[in-house]
Amino acid sequence: MVLGTLYFFFIFFFKRKISLNFQKLSVKKKELAPIISNFLFHDGEGPVEEQKGYIQLKIEIRDALKNHAFRKILSEILLDLEKDVSGETRKKLHRLYDELGLHLDAYRKLKSWRWEVVSQGILELTQMQRVDAYPFITKFLNDRRSAIRKQAEISTVSLRPEGISHFLDTTRYGISEWQQLKIMEELRDMENFRPPRFATWLISRNRDVVLFALRLMRHYNQNNAEKSIIELIKHKDDHIKSEAICCIKEFCMLKALKPLKAVFRSCSEMVKIEILDAIATLGSESEIEFLLKVEKQESSFMVRTKALTAINDLVPDTIIPTKDIMSKFKKDAKDRLDKKLKGLVKKAKEENNAVEDSGEAPIENSIDDELLADIEVFEIDPLTISIEEEEQEENDEKSMALDHDKTDFEIGPIEQGLDDAINTQLGLVNAEVEEEQKPQGENDLKEEYQKMSPPEREMLIDTLEVSNSDRDIPVLEDLIEQEESSESGFRIFKMLKNLKSPSKEIPPVEEEPFYDSKELLVEANDSIFFPLFEYATDQVSRMALLKEMVSVGDERDLAMLEELSQDGDPKLAKQAKYAKEKLLEKLTSEEPLSEEDHEQSTIRPVTNEKEESHSKELEDMALADESGESEEDRLMPMELCFLHDEFGIGPSRKEDDELNFELADEFFLHQDSTFSEQKETKKNG
Amino acid sequence: MKERKILLAEDDEMLASLLQFWLEKEGYEVGIVSNGLEVRQSLEKALPDIIISDIMMPYFSGIEVVGHIRNDLKANLPIILISSASNDENILNAFELGANDFLSKPISPSELLVRVSRALKAVNTS
Numbered sequence: 012m013v014l015g016t017l018y019f020f021f022i023f024f025f026k027r028k029i030s031l032n033f034q035k036l037s038v039k040k041k042e043l044a045p046i047i048s049n050f051l052f053h054d055g056e057g058p059v060e061e062q063k064g065y066i067q068l069k070i071e072i073r074d075a076l077k078n079h080a081f082r083k084i085l086s087e088i089l090l091d092l093e094k095d096v097s098g099e100t101r102k103k104l105h106r107l108y109d110e111l112g113l114h115l116d117a118y119r120k121l122k123s124w125r126w127e128v129v130s131q132g133i134l135e136l137t138q139m140q141r142v143d144a145y146p147f148i149t150k151f152l153n154d155r156r157s158a159i160r161k162q163a164e165i166s167t168v169s170l171r172p173e174g175i176s177h178f179l180d181t182t183r184y185g186i187s188e189w190q191q192l193k194i195m196e197e198l199r200d201m202e203n204f205r206p207p208r209f210a211t212w213l214i215s216r217n218r219d220v221v222l223f224a225l226r227l228m229r230h231y232n233q234n235n236a237e238k239s240i241i242e243l244i245k246h247k248d249d250h251i252k253s254e255a256i257c258c259i260k261e262f263c264m265l266k267a268l269k270p271l272k273a274v275f276r277s278c279s280e281m282v283k284i285e286i287l288d289a290i291a292t293l294g295s296e297s298e299i300e301f302l303l304k305v306e307k308q309e310s311s312f313m314v315r316t317k318a319l320t321a322i323n324d325l326v327p328d329t330i331i332p333t334k335d336i337m338s339k340f341k342k343d344a345k346d347r348l349d350k351k352l353k354g355l356v357k358k359a360k361e362e363n364n365a366v367e368d369s370g371e372a373p374i375e376n377s378i379d380d381e382l383l384a385d386i387e388v389f390e391i392d393p394l395t396i397s398i399e400e401e402e403q404e405e406n407d408e409k410s411m412a413l414d415h416d417k418t419d420f421e422i423g424p425i426e427q428g429l430d431d432a433i434n435t436q437l438g439l440v441n442a443e444v445e446e447e448q449k450p451q452g453e454n455d456l457k458e459e460y461q462k463m464s465p466p467e468r469e470m471l472i473d474t475l476e477v478s479n480s481d482r483d484i485p486v487l488e489d490l491i492e493q494e495e496s497s498e499s500g501f502r503i504f505k506m507l508k509n510l511k512s513p514s515k516e517i518p519p520v521e522e523e524p525f526y527d528s529k530e531l532l533v534e535a536n537d538s539i540f541f542p543l544f545e546y547a548t549d550q551v552s553r554m555a556l557l558k559e560m561v562s563v564g565d566e567r568d569l570a571m572l573e574e575l576s577q578d579g580d581p582k583l584a585k586q587a588k589y590a591k592e593k594l595l596e597k598l599t600s601e602e603p604l605s606e607e608d609h610e611q612s613t614i615r616p617v618t619n620e621k622e623e624s625h626s627k628e629l630e631d632m633a634l635a636d637e638s639g640e641s642e643e644d645r646l647m648p649m650e651l652c653f654l655h656d657e658f659g660i661g662p663s664r665k666e667d668d669e670l671n672f673e674l675a676d677e678f679f680l681h682q683d684s685t686f687s688e689q690k691e692t693k694k695n696g
Numbered sequence: 697m698k699e700r701k702i703l704l705a706e707d708d709e710m711l712a713s714l715l716q717f718w719l720e721k722e723g724y725e726v727g728i729v730s731n732g733l734e735v736r737q738s739l740e741k742a743l744p745d746i747i748i749s750d751i752m753m754p755y756f757s758g759i760e761v762v763g764h765i766r767n768d769l770k771a772n773l774p775i776i777l778i779s780s781a782s783n784d785e786n787i788l789n790a791f792e793l794g795a796n797d798f799l800s801k802p803i804s805p806s807e808l809l810v811r812v813s814r815a816l817k818a819v820n821t822s
Contacts, residue, residue, distance in 0.1 A: 037709070044713030052718055052805075088710055095711045095780075098804030 039084050051103050076111060086113045093138055108139045121147055126156045137166040145170045153183050161190055169197040172204050179212045179220050186219040210236030218248055225254040234262035241267045249279050256285045260292050268293055272301055283314045291321035460493050472502050484510055538571040557586045561593045699725040705735045705749035718805040732756020743771055746816055751779035751786060759790045766794035774815035778803060
């Protein structure tokens with residue numbers, strides 16, 4: 012009870028005291044306001060009475076200044092007023108402060124042991140622009156009391172233009188973000204401030220000074236320290252790295268692209284995103300290869316997303332939405348994207364090759380060297396760095412491996428397929444991953460087959476027999492290795508033999524069919540030439556294939572020829588149309604042949620001279636189109652050599668005498684005579 | 697020449713006193729009020745030739761004072777606003793309501809004088 016009463020009494024007492032002081036101050040201010048106004052706006056040109064009044068006021072105030080409390084109140088009033096007025100009035104206020112000798116009180120405050128008094132003294136001297144206080148204030152720059160230190164920093168910077176240089180030179184403590192902003196604001200408000208060359212402090216041992224110097228460089232557009240800034244992206248501090256990257260972006264330092272890519276792996280997620288952003292800003296199409304690699308290998312979702320965004324920033328619409336796209340449109344999207352990416356990456360590779368040819372070290376090789384580079388001023392131990400980096404790399408690899416196992420988001424089949432396609436085509440996937448993945452798929456099949464029961468194996472073999480497709484050959488080869496049963500093994504062996512043997516590919520014509528191209532029941536991909544056509548990318552090879560289709564083709568090739576006759580390439584379409592007509596003619600006119608005869612007819616390359624001349628003509632046209640081709644290029648591609656091996660079909664060009672796989676001329680003469688006899692017999696009979 | 701009457705609405709006594717001194721020295725008759733309520737009461741008694749008002753004031757802000765003069769009193773007298781916080785939205789709002797001019801703190805008394813005389817001239821011309 013007593014304690015409670017005492018507590019409330021003290022509260023009431025102190026509240027009353029504060030209130031009275033406030034009222035007293037208010038009254039004093041009202042009294043002093045006209046005096047101060049008079050001092051401030053006295054011009055010495057008024058009437059004599061006014062001059063007399065002014066002198067009287069001066070005498071009164073000099074007497075009043077002997078009172079410490081009065082001086083304190085006067086200081087407060089002047090400091091308050093200083094914030095509200097500008098221009099000439101402010102300068103007059105500063106002069107008045109000096110004339111009244113109030114600055115001496117502020118100097119005395121600097122000697123106080125209380126931090127708030129010292130800080131107040133520094134603030135007063137700074138606010139009243141006492142430049143002579145500069146050397147006294149700079150002594151507090153490395154004061155252990157942060158309130159004093161921070162006030163001294165701002166005062167040093169604002170009192171003299173060279174203050175910022177002195178501050179950056181001498182400060183040993185950290186500079187908070189807020190403090191950096193306040194100092195920058197002070198610099199901005201300074202009249203006639205000429206910023207020094209802030210690159211000087213990029214070698215400072217104080218981390219915050221380096222960071223602040225980078226920010227100031229960016230603020231004042233000082234792009235005269237390219238090498239230093241690029242070197243700082245290898246700094247161990249993420250904030251400095253980030254700020255350096257911001258500078259690189261701001262000053263468009265294209266030379267930094269290579270180092271940025273080199274340090275990418277060793278950076279944190281935040282810095283990686285900034286690096287990708289910088290690449291997106293500064294880079295060209297040649298960076299797409301790197302970005303695709305990042306997208307493929309990076310474990311962080313944000314980094315991967317940023318990589319994709321960067322690709323689209325460099326070349327808009329390169330990456331198009333694939334997620335949740337309706338399946339019937341997927342193929343189109345995939346093809347389009349695949350084509351575009353192929354082109355871009357091919358270009359990028361060419362550019363990179365050009366760089367390599369010009370003598371510059373390739374990026375990958377330079378990574379380790381550049382990472383091991385030391386920045387002497389930061390006392391980075393190369394050994395530590397290399398160990399840290401190795402650990403980082405190991406962690407990265409581990410996290411990536413883990414990420415493959417437990418991905419947080421779904422990867423659609425098209426994306427996966429696309430990734431695989433791109434990486435297979437471009438060799439972007441590293442060898443280790445590829446080696447790991449490939450045997451895995453094969454092993455899965457083998458393991459599954461081993462786990463199967465005999466009836467299940469029989470069913471699988473039955474299915475393969477029904478499908479009877481070339482694409483099953485690798486599967487069959489795997490299965491035959493695994494199969495222990497002699498019966499099943501024999502069946503697989505028989506299938507393999509049939510699929511591999513040339514006679515299988517060209518089934519005998521059983522009866523004379525009637526073909527209408529519009530009513531074809533077979534599809535283009537039923538033709539045995541379909542995969543070959545897909546494989547042959549150049550026009551010459553395709554023309555050669557069309558030519559061979561006339562001689563060895565059957566009814567299954569008609570659909571494909573029909574489709575090709577509507578191809579965008581007019582020469583190809585023309586040749587396909589011609590081949591289709593000839594094939595139809597051949598199929599409709601021919602008598603059912605015996606198996607032996609058919610075999611003989613299939614290996615005949617050209618049916619008559621007219622066809623040969625026409626084919627030759629078309630081929631020459633195609634060859635003429637491909638300008639700048641050497642004689643070597645004109646030869647049949649290696650990919651088609653299996654035609655010679657498996658079908659015994661050789662090129663019809665006469666100049667290839669050395670590579671003549673054709674049958675002897677006598678044989679053709681004999682065959683020609685046989686065919687002509689047969690035709691005559693048919694016509695007559 | 698008849699003295700022009702200025703109503704100065706400013707809650708900072710020292711600044712109000714300083715500006716009063718300066719304006720009176722230039723020949724204006726200055727009345728000081730320290731909040732929005734006093735502005736309203738003063739306007740009910742008599743309309744000045746020009747109003748110089750701080751935006752941040754107790755009871756009614758400078759913007760509310762502008763609204764009251766233009767919408768309720770339908771008076772066309774020039775109004776100059778003073779504020780330490782140069783809040784763009786506030787300033788635009790004040791101009792939309794009908795303020796004639798704006799000055800941000802710290803203010804230069806000389807500049808204020810020029811603006812006052814210009815605003816009064818504009819009213820005379822119109």
